[in-house]
Amino acid sequence: MTVAADYGGASRPQAGGEASPEKLLAPVLSAFWDQPESWTLETYRRHEGYEGLRKALAMPPDDVIAYVKDSGLRGRGGAGFPTGMKWQFIPQGDGKPHYLVVNADESEPGTCKDIPLLFANPHSLIEGIVIACHAIRSNHAFIYLRGEVVPVLRRLHEAVREAYAAGFLGKNILGSGLDLDVIVHAGAGAYICGEETALLDSLEGRRGQPRLRPPFPAVAGLYACPTVVNNVESIASVPAILNKGKDWFRSMGSEKSPGFTLYSLSGHVANPGQYEAPLGITLRQLLDMSGGMRRGHRLKFWTPGGSSTPMFTDEHLDVPLDYEGVGAAGSMLGTKALQCFDETTCVVRAVTRWTEFYAHESCGKCTPCREGTYWLVQLLRDIEAGKGVPADLDKLNDIADNINGKSFCALGDGAASPIFSSLQYFREEYEQHLTGKGCPFDPARSTLWADNDAHLGVNA
């Protein structure tokens, strides 16, 4: 049996799989991460860095917005909103300062793309920021970086310093008349601050709690001024679009989901890591090229875009991983965080832990989320411990339904996703946990070192 055959035989074997990684992958943002000192301005410029900016500064701001809109670039932070349209919503000539806030609060469980991107290639973000600020007529940008990633903070501090010294930030950038200051702002530990309005409250020095919309940030954002909030990867993708052209960008992906993106493969796979590819690649193709699941194991369930996106199973290996494809299959592309779990993993344990996360991170503002996540945790812990009763499963569904769509922000919806989807695909496994039986799985078999372990049999 080949390794590639190990991850599941339930779905179409003919889809994809045959093409070589050279054809299926498209490193753009990650193209030179293997170069020495890839994070420096010098290395970045050797790879056409800041060329997109020169082209953008030669265009009127509105043309830049139209160009990015025409490219079809959509937000890479989860929601997939067209980036150019977000810029277009900023009122012009209103006499108020405009702000760009980059959401670098990457915290969605499973998501691990922006942090390696900023560690290896921070200048792609800085260049994108300058282009975006030219477009929306902003003189002030903020990078809201989650605090728990000091190695990235260090490189952002250095990249901003280098960019000022080289005249890419500061006064009269490249003689264009654009003045721009960029502030690197470290957060202090709160998942909710990845939600754009909570992020703005946090950046204003408050508890990170989401705001009721409208007004949207484009009208009343930071300091009640027009504000664009974009994900790191969205902004970092802009320089390449300007430099290589929107037609080049549209030559990748699909009509509605054009371009390249970072897919993050993690969990029980042979080779976890970052895979930059055109939108629409499938998990089967990614696993085929990267060595499949870990040896001797099969894919059981996976998330297409972090824990807040409904989980998939091996039936979904051929779902095109773009906004429409994943949506049509009943989930969301999210952050393209492909967390893969094999047959040794207890789905009840996984969902319980995610639910504990949502309960911990619920900001407490909205009652359905604050109370609902608490009660979900109580029920799930009892079920995991074998103290659940059959009615608990419907109760889980019912509570999740009372959270979903009933709070200010999407955190509650995210908490409901793993509940709904796991009950949909793995109800039998929940039932196996009920009435005194407890968890039938041995967690020792799931660990990274499990199959290296000569003594595994003792515990199994």
Add this chain to the structure above:
Amino acid sequence: MTTVSSRGQTPEPPTSLGMPALPAPDYPAEVRARLEADAKEVIARYPGPRSALLPLLHLVQAEEGHVTRTGIRFCAEQLDLTTAEVTAVSTFYSMYRRKAGGDYQVGVCTNTLCAVMGGDAIFEELKEHLGVGNGETTEDGAVSLEHIECNAACDFAPVVMVNWEFFDNQTPESARQLVDDLRAGRTVEPTRGAPLCTFKETARMLAGFPDERPGAVEATGSAGPASLIGLRLAKGEVAPGRGAGHVVSPRTAGPAEEPPSGHPGEQAPPGHPSSHDAPQETSASDDQHPAGPTAEEGE
């Protein structure tokens, strides 16, 4: 005292509606002068002064190792806020310590993916090895242990963070060696990030003051191995299998000699296998701050 007790174990201060607490003491004059200069620099970065509050809380944490009443008073005075407003913010965010901690904050990721990949076993191992629970500090004041949520490094699971630098692909053995090295004062280098400095020094960077140590920015190179895997494939290089070399952490000499059972229920209350991951008492009072409801009036 053997350990600093965790928030969850701190007895609730008796409810008293009597005398309000006295205002927090100020910093000594020379400390205050130094911090005021830093604070001025931080505040000047922002169009709105209150935006400086999170960095200022990192700054006072850099001074004392945790956010004290004195630090809260300092932030309030710099920004013309009440101590109640500052306290409300500082207790919302998990990176602000509410009590004294160790020089090294060791965080084991126990969110689902890392937990399944071995994070639970690592956390159990460290609790037992160090003799401390979640949120507690070793007797020598070196290591504070906690479990953390997803730290955006899932392709390097299981992950341990020390002072918010990455220690990737850990095992119970490598993590035990790591904390032993920290307690022995040996130089410890992360898988991704700069050689460790103390918690206070790290907090200063978070306040927005760049790391000035030579070599700190360059340390550990451009990207970790997992970050490069797609690029290598795209260039026609063959993906490595996940063999023993990949599994064993760079910090250990050999593979696991004694397999942990990895069962998360072992030290958790019976019947609740995951309950070490329970939500924290996020609004718990600072035990140095036994203020009754009328305290702010006294300040």
